[in-house]
Amino acid sequence: MINIVLFGKPGAGKGTQAEFLRTKYNLTHISTGDIFRFNIKNETPLGKEAKSFIDKGELVPDALTIKMLQDEVEKHPGTAGFLFDGFPRTVAQADELDAFIISKGWQITATIGLEADDDVLVARLLERGKTSGRADDQDEALIRNRYQEYNEKTAPLIEYYKKQGKYYSVDGIGSIADITERLSLVIDKLN
Ligand SMILES: Nc1ncnc2c1ncn2[C@@H]1O[C@H](COP(=O)(O)OP(=O)(O)O)[C@@H](O)[C@H]1O
Numbered sequence: 001m002i003n004i005v006l007f008g009k010p011g012a013g014k015g016t017q018a019e020f021l022r023t024k025y026n027l028t029h030i031s032t033g034d035i036f037r038f039n040i041k042n043e044t045p046l047g048k049e050a051k052s053f054i055d056k057g058e059l060v061p062d063a064l065t066i067k068m069l070q071d072e073v074e075k076h077p078g079t080a081g082f083l084f085d086g087f088p089r090t091v092a093q094a095d096e097l098d099a100f101i102i103s104k105g106w107q108i109t110a111t112i113g114l115e116a117d118d119d120v121l122v123a124r125l126l127e128r129g130k131t132s133g134r135a136d137d138q139d140e141a142l143i144r145n146r147y148q149e150y151n152e153k154t155a156p157l158i159e160y161y162k163k164q165g166k167y168y169s170v171d172g173i174g175s176i177a178d179i180t181e182r183l184s185l186v187i188d189k190l191n
Pocket of ligand 1: 136
């Protein structure tokens, strides 16, 4: 069992890289952003609740997000491991994830942060917004708000995982293939 948290600011490339890593290491990919978007599209009660926060560039409240994550994990018994993408995003979520994973007799193997400058990332998001249909990528004010949320609530997780000796940083600037290679180098050394 190998459980990896893919970490990074909005636009850092988590989703793109998760696609490759999922296949390469046979992991179950859980993207909280994708699950929220799926629920919003299908107008489920969870989607309706999450939408009001996402539309403002705010984080969805912890209780809702944590419950959703746990439900998703429970859907995959017998998996070789999980690739968490977009979760945890707050210290409370990280605490809950630790407790939940430990209650299953597992552990978080590593947190890998994809690092890049804000200017590069904002440009990437605006570019993505032209084709993704994601409203939160089309408005620079919303993007800035997501960075503020990141800086206040998510950035402290770097120290959180460093203290546990589980934080690995990877340069997120370069070709997609180069970055996959950098991530693979980290993952291959874990076992
Ligand atoms: N773990 C989480 N906790 C709270 N809100 C979340 C979480 N994951 C996703 N969201 C919400 O869904 C939005 C989109 O998520 P995601 O696609 O992962 O974003 P990004 O491209 O900004 O990294 C976030 O801006 C946030 O509102």
